[in-house]
Each structure stands twice: as C-alpha cells, then as structure tokens.
Amino acid sequence: MRCEEVAELLPDVLEGGAGAPARAVRHVETCLRCQAELAQYRRLLRALRQLRFQLPEPPAGLLSSLLGGVEASAERHALRAALLRRRVAYAAALAVAGAAGAAGAAVLAGRSRDRIRLAG
Amino acid sequence: MGPAAHAAPRDPLTASSPARLAAGARWGGETPEALVDAARAGDRSAFEELVRATYADTYALAFRMTGDEEDASDVLQEAYLRAYRGLRRFRGDAAFSTWLYRITANCASTHVTRRGRTRTSVLSPDAVVPDDRPEHDPEARASVNSDRARVAAAVADLPPRLRAVVVLRDVYDLPHEAIAAELGISETAAKVRLHRARKRLRERLFPLRGESADGSDP
Numbered sequence A: 001m002r003c004e005e006v007a008e009l010l011p012d013v014l015e016g017g018a019g020a021p022a023r024a025v026r027h028v029e030t031c032l033r034c035q036a037e038l039a040q041y042r043r044l045l046r047a048l049r050q051l052r053f054q055l056p057e058p059p060a061g062l063l064s065s066l067l068g069g070v071e072a073s074a075e076r077h078a079l080r081a082a083l084l085r086r087r088v089a090y091a092a093a094l095a096v097a098g099a100a101g102a103a104g105a106a107v108l109a110g111r112s113r114d115r116i117r118l119a120g
Numbered sequence B: 001m002g003p004a005a006h007a008a009p010r011d012p013l014t015a016s017s018p019a020r021l022a023a024g025a026r027w028g029g030e031t032p033e034a035l036v037d038a039a040r041a042g043d044r045s046a047f048e049e050l051v052r053a054t055y056a057d058t059y060a061l062a063f064r065m066t067g068d069e070e071d072a073s074d075v076l077q078e079a080y081l082r083a084y085r086g087l088r089r090f091r092g093d094a095a096f097s098t099w100l101y102r103i104t105a106n107c108a109s110t111h112v113t114r115r116g117r118t119r120t121s122v123l124s125p126d127a128v129v130p131d132d133r134p135e136h137d138p139e140a141r142a143s144v145n146s147d148r149a150r151v152a153a154a155v156a157d158l159p160p161r162l163r164a165v166v167v168l169r170d171v172y173d174l175p176h177e178a179i180a181a182e183l184g185i186s187e188t189a190a191k192v193r194l195h196r197a198r199k200r201l202r203e204r205l206f207p208l209r210g211e212s213a214d215g216s217d218p
Helices: A003-013 A022-030 A032-053 A062-119 B018-022 B032-040 B044-066 B069-089 B096-115 B138-157 B160-171 B176-183 B187-205
Strands: none
Touching: A003 A022, A003 A032, A003 B187, A022 A032, A032 B138, A032 B160, A032 B187, A062 B044, A062 B069, B032 B044, B032 B069, B044 B069, B044 B096, B044 B160, B069 B096, B096 B160, B096 B176, B138 B160, B138 B187, B160 B176, B160 B187, B176 B187
16 A cells, blocks of 8 residues: 555554454554554544533633523423413313203203103 | 633633543532433423533634633533433433533534624633643743734634634644534545645644734745
8 A cells, every 4th residue: 555545544553442453453553654644643533532622711600601501491391381271170170160051951851851741 | 803801811621611521520519421411301400500610611722613701601501401401311321411412512503604604703711711621741831821912813813614613623633524513514524624724724823934814925
C-alpha cells in the first residue's frame, strides 16, 4: 500500500475494534512517516478526551433559570391534570344525569302504556 | 457574546461530572440512581437535584456544540424540559448522563440548524477552566496541557456539522448509532463526518513535515 492510501485509513484506526486491514498495518510497521501520522492522531484523541474535563463556566443565573423552567412546566402539567380531572368529572356527571333522565323517561313511558292498556 | 470569564479552577470529580455519576457518587445524600428513581416517581425535588448535579457538564456539551453561550443556555432549557417530561420513558438501560447527553445533542443540533448559524472562534482558551486532576504520566500531561487550548479553539472553528460529530464521539464518547440518531443522519454519514473532522483537526494542529498548519498541501 502507498502512504496516501494508508493515510486515508488512519483517522478510523483510532476507533479500535475493526481495525485497519492487515496490509495497512504491515505498511505502518515499516513506514516512519505513517507511524508519525498515527502518533499525531493518537495525540489528537488524547487532547479531545481531555476536553471532557475542561468545563466552560456556565453563565450566572443559568441554574436558577433551569430550575424555574422545570417548576413552571410542573405547574402547567398539574394545572392541565386538574382541568382534565374536572372535565372528566363533569362529563361523568352529565352521563349519569343523562342516564338517570333516560331511565326516568322509560319508567314514565311504561306507566303511561299500562294506564292506556287498563283504560282500554 | 462570549462565555464567562475564567473561573477558579475546580476539580471536575468534585463538581458535577459523568465520572461522579459512573462512580456512584452521592448528591444531597442520595445516589444518582436513587434520585433518578425518585424523579421518575414524580418527585420534583429529586429532579431538581439531578439538574444541580449535571447542568455544568451538560452546559459544556451544549456550548461545544453551539459555540455560543446564549445558544447553549437556550439548548439547556429545552433539554431539561424534555428530560423532565420524558423521564418516565427513561428505562435506565444507559447511564442517566448518557441519556441527558443524547437529549442535549438533539436539542443543540436542532437549535443550530434552526438558527442557521456558523459561529466560530468563541471558545477561546481563556473561556475554559483548566483540568488540574493528577495524571499518572507527567510527560503525557505536559503534552496534553499544551495541546488543550489549541484543540479547544480548533474544535470551535470546525463547521457545525463536523464539530457536532467529533464532540459527541471523541469528547463525550457516544456510540455512532446514538450520534446518528440524535443528529438525524445515517450512521455512515456520521462516520464520514468524524473521519473528515479528525483529519482536519490533525492537519491543523499536528501537521507533518510537508503539510501546512491550515491543512492544505504546500
């Protein structure tokens, strides 16, 4: 393999796992330029990993703003839940009233039919 | 608007960090797992404790992805609201921090796309808190320290599409699959972008003989 071909594989060698083709590995073992390039990629990866522990300072007030957002969301959720409960209770009451009305009407209708039959 | 000025150095292992989560650290007398369980059961104060413990670390991710303090703050607002609403769906397959990173990455990606911004160079070396953790290898530590500020600046100068992938993979160690899912791209596209980002960074930061530092051939 030529250095140019191997160079294209080097950024992915950092992933480990699958690794590079054996031909590329053999090339790197005998090529100082490619060894140097691989070493620079490893140096880059070490430095990138260190950024995880290099924290930019969050702006003042961010935490209270985040907590305020969570609180407001929780209150909205509670309000929606209360409204939903009230709507469900209202609908249930309407349904019960409707059912009671229908039952009453059925009883009245039954009685009036009986009266007509007796009169006849 | 740039980030806050240099703050007092702090040890990330005593502040909020994924390392603390992984180590089963205790916050407010509770383990992270207990806090997550309590928050999932509807305990808002437990969720607030999780916010306190993780926001500095999550802010760092949002800041690195957006390159802007104001945008990062907006991203965090959205991310924590989504996390709060979606907490019941968190099954604990991954660490809470990883779950939060994914949400933050998704929010940041959407935010950057929506704003159509390509802000760069705001992550100045002065904007960061140095890592003063002891290293096992003093020589490697000296080398890494000298590289760190340059690397942070170079990452910030990458185009947002490349920056997002390299930050999520090489800084935050998210798997390709998660990165692709949260950025709304294929896994192959995520790998291609990572390849390009690493190549560009390597050429800029650590040029070989015969290469110029801006990555172009002489």
